Amino acid sequence: MMNKFLYLLFFPVLVLGQTSFDEIEPLFHKKEFKKAETIVAKYLETDPNNLKAIELLGDAYGHQEKWDDAINNYKKLVEADNNNANYHYKYAGALGMKALQNKFKAIGFIGDVKNHFIKAAELDPKHMDARWALVELYMQLPGVFGGSKTKSLHYAQELENLSKVDGYLAKGYIYEYDNQPELAEKYYKMAINEGGSLVCFNKLTNFYESKNEPQKAIKNIEEAQDKHPRNALHYQIGKVSAEYNVELQKGEQCLHMYLKNYSAEDGVPKAWAHYRLAQINMHKNNKEEALKYINLAIAELPKIKPFKEQKEKILNL
Template identity: 45%
Template structure:
């Protein structure tokens, strides 16, 4: 009798929840994020630990640049699924974006959690490339007194090189560009572009020529070559 009562009470609720999830998912995929959010939030009230629902809400919050809310969703995800590298990476990313919006004192207070999240992502997935990029940028941007370190950035760049030659060259170029060693950055970006031949590798080298080396001729020639290839 109790089992029958459970079925009668909760089956309609489960059907409603599943139906709404499918609707919300479709809305999300056609970029109707506000409508999708309302449905996902309603679902979360009945299924507070549903990983996919929380993940979608995190993505919507990130789209709206609501970094506090996004961080809360990703924090919950990494707690619910502590073996998933991507959730730690996204949590760290939300903290990093939040740090860009607040004053320096508050931003520095987020640093350890950021580093911890990115490092954990790498532990869980040793081939995680974006987490290494995030740590490179973090160590470049941080003042030395708070842990900023070119050598640590280079260490992660070397790890990237072992996973992807293009990312290795690109990251070394980024480090040299940050420290205004533009001639050296150019060499690395050229190598990355020769291998990658992508819009990303082209854009990095093009921007270096145009904005840092102030060489419009090289920029123009590179653009012509890229557009004709």
């Protein structure tokens, strides 16, 4: 439930000024969280009440999914400054992640998670992340534990008052979760018309895929490509084509284009493009080409289970 908040929860904004912390920001950017933890913990030995250092240590723990340690640090912050919205937000987020690890104990955390997210939203009328968290929390909680579509829509409206795009995306999420696809599609399209970012397009693409509408998904990706000429979108088209066995020629062409123009910035390793080409060629009953591409995928990433499973399917053609 909370995974997408990891970056927002735990990536620090460094405004400390102390030279002792000059090296921390690059460590977070390089994902060297253990090293950051060691440096900040050492600093706290000499200045144990430094709130920014306590927050940074909590962030380092959070990135490593050491939820108990993160919770302890964020609790110190809330106790030290009960009127800081971000402290409540981070504390609630860490509690939520802890709850996800042990669903048998999650019931005991839910009240605190909800209360601290609400407190963050009350303290900061413009805290969008807290409102997003409440939108998801109220939709996903069973009614007996306080789940409420009405309350979720309330925070979605608050988001819309702050940012129309976020409000539309939140309402799209709510209606998708509530199995009202026409309204979900409507609000996702409104978000695209209002903002037009790749995030907006991706939300609608994922929605179409979840509803088993690959043709609409491909059309939406192509519209995204018109506004955002990204090589990664070639892979997305190929992926949908391969997974749903539609527009195979277009999917194959897009995957070859992706491989031709590939760079590390595209995100998805070339092995996955080869895997999708193997899928497409399997759909076309072209066993030799399918084997060629799946062998390339396995050679590049030999430990990926779906690649090995796909090869077995191809060999059984």
